[in-house]
Amino acid sequence: MLRLLTATFFLSVWCWSRTEAYNTSAMQLLSQKLLKDYDKNVLPSAEGKGVDIVVGASIVNFDLNEQTHELSLDFWIKLFWNDPRMTWDAEENAGIETVYFDSTHMWCPDLTLYTSSDWKNSKLTNGNTKIVVRHSGEIIYVPPAAVKVQCTIDVMLWPYDQHTCKVKFGSWVYDGYMMNLKKADPPLSLELDDMIRDWKLSNYSLSINTKHYECCPEPYVDATIYLTLRRAAPTFCWTVMMPTAVLCLLTFVTFLLPPASGEKIVVALLSLLANICFLDYVTKVIGHAPTHTPILVKVVCLQLVLLVLAVLLNALVLNISRGPHTLALSSSLKLPLIRLSSLLGLASYAHKVSRSDGADLEKSDRLELGEESKLCSGESRPRCNCDTEDNLWNWLLLGAVIDRLCLFIYLIIIVLSICIFSTVA
Incomplete structure (x- = not known):
């Protein structure tokens, strides 16, 4: 009886390891198949149409420097789009429905911070954050960002002053016909800790704006986060x-x-x-x-x-x-x-x-x-x-x-x- 139980245990472990190895091997083969002949410099559009990028954000931390008139903001950018080149049949690939790639291996929106006070770090989609790819072609990319933006402080109502700072970003290359931005639902959320701050976030919103320039007939789309900060100074x-x-x-x-x-x-x-x-x-x-x-x-x-x-x-x-x-x-x-x-x-x-x-x-x-x-x-x-x-x-x-x-x-x-x-x- 003891020998039978031992044999059953080792057989179960062997079957589990074989299944895991098979799944790992299947995911590796699927990843290689998806990235084969994949050009990350080409827009993920179907039939020559543009790509729609759904944009959202979660604010993690913020601080307003009165001396330099800069807003330091830590937030997560939530990006969703569809890439028709990243589709597969889950049943034919060991039931795998999701794979993960480094952002350097796939096409990503070239979102750039327009109101940055530090242009060396104005690119928002830099880094090695993983991208989530669904078998339907849905792409989920949530990179963290730490930025500094210009925010002029008006102290006319000091010490009861409040200031509205704009975090404006969008594509540096693509126009609105090639890459369009849309708001997520909800577009903006808070992930703040319980740290005591000198400023209170009294209001926040995200809007999508379209602008035309004199040089070019096509529209250019940007996303703007509005943060209204009120001084918290009871002393x-x-x-x-x-x-x-x-x-x-x-x-x-x-x-x-x-x-x-x-x-x-x-x-x-x-x-x-x-x-x-x-x-x-x-x-x-x-x-x-x-x-x-x-x-x-x-x-x-x-x-x-x-x-x-x-x-x-x-x-x-x-x-x-x-x-x-x-x-x-x-x-x-x-x-x-x-x-x-x-x-x-x-x-x-x-x-x-x-x-x-x-x-x-x-x-x-x-x-x-x-x-x-x-x-x-x-x-x-x-x-x-x-x-x-x-x-x-x-x-x-x-x-x-x-x-x-x-x-x-x-x-x-x-x-x-x-x-x-x-x-x-």
């Missing part, structure tokens, strides 16, 4: 957007300080210095883009210009509010200022200007007028040339009105610029 909300809002708020504070306060100049100069440092930081992060200036940079530059004007206006308001004044404020100007101050939220200043008594100032009033303001009492007025209380409050009201008007103008400009930025972004 910019804290390192860029928040400082911009804080700097605007700091400038707003300079107008809220009392008009005769010398700290207005100090706060404005500190805010100006902070704006310059922040603008330098943003410039280093973005770099020098050849297209548009980011709206955010324009907002910061506008904020910088407004700060310079604020420093000048604060100096003017400080000089008006603290004196010394050689002339009294015109009475024809005093009444409109009192009415305007009520509309601007300066009723307290109007109330103090309306007082007709010559009472001594309280401590809070002296702080409002500034520590260096020197007022004459009733007994010493004939013996000094400094401002009286009534006259100084009149000039202080004028300075406060100018300061408050500048505040509202600043708010209108900043709110409009932020609204425009938010709408566009």
Whole structure:
């Protein structure tokens, strides 16, 4: 019994090896038969017609370089066509339905990347990738490709910018009558890993385009992959957007300080210095883009210009509010200022200007007028040339009105610029 089982086992192994050898020999003979008299330089067309190439792609990896304006793309090109010279009867060839050839042994589409930034590696169908050949003549060729294409970056909406890059390829020799391109179904797919990237692929598509040139009447067909990349930078909300809002708020504070306060100049100069440092930081992060200036940079530059004007206006308001004044404020100007101050939220200043008594100032009033303001009492007025209380409050009201008007103008400009930025972004 043991001898019978052993004999059966060795017989089965021998039959299996003979079958494998027969199949290997049959595939080798079939391959030699198919490649005999096969010219890989001749189009696989029947009766002089052109060949239809079905094109698809799978995106594996991508990266956008902002400094060089290049898109690095790794993808698989999916090519399908029919070659009538590669047909056989599977039943007459040991049931073989599929054979495999090196791409160097068969005709392949001469697809070339038109938008390549490296023309030495612009040929897409290079390499030794195997070609799958069906007994019906169907050819399947899926070579991998790693390319770099030109993609101009527009940072106008930075850091919420998005860019559409084109990967355009087609035949370098054949026109549309000889080699026509058609979209696969689906034309484009993703095979991305879970790696964290600086850019998100928000949209992608593949289109087939036909173009006519002035030199030639025949059409030329190309396939174009469109990739829309959106910046994935959540940290910019804290390192860029928040400082911009804080700097605007700091400038707003300079107008809220009392008009005769010398700290207005100090706060404005500190805010100006902070704006310059922040603008330098943003410039280093973005770099020098050849297209548009980011709206955010324009907002910061506008904020910088407004700060310079604020420093000048604060100096003017400080000089008006603290004196010394050689002339009294015109009475024809005093009444409109009192009415305007009520509309601007300066009723307290109007109330103090309306007082007709010559009472001594309280401590809070002296702080409002500034520590260096020197007022004459009733007994010493004939013996000094400094401002009286009534006259100084009149000039202080004028300075406060100018300061408050500048505040509202600043708010209108900043709110409009932020609204425009938010709408566009």
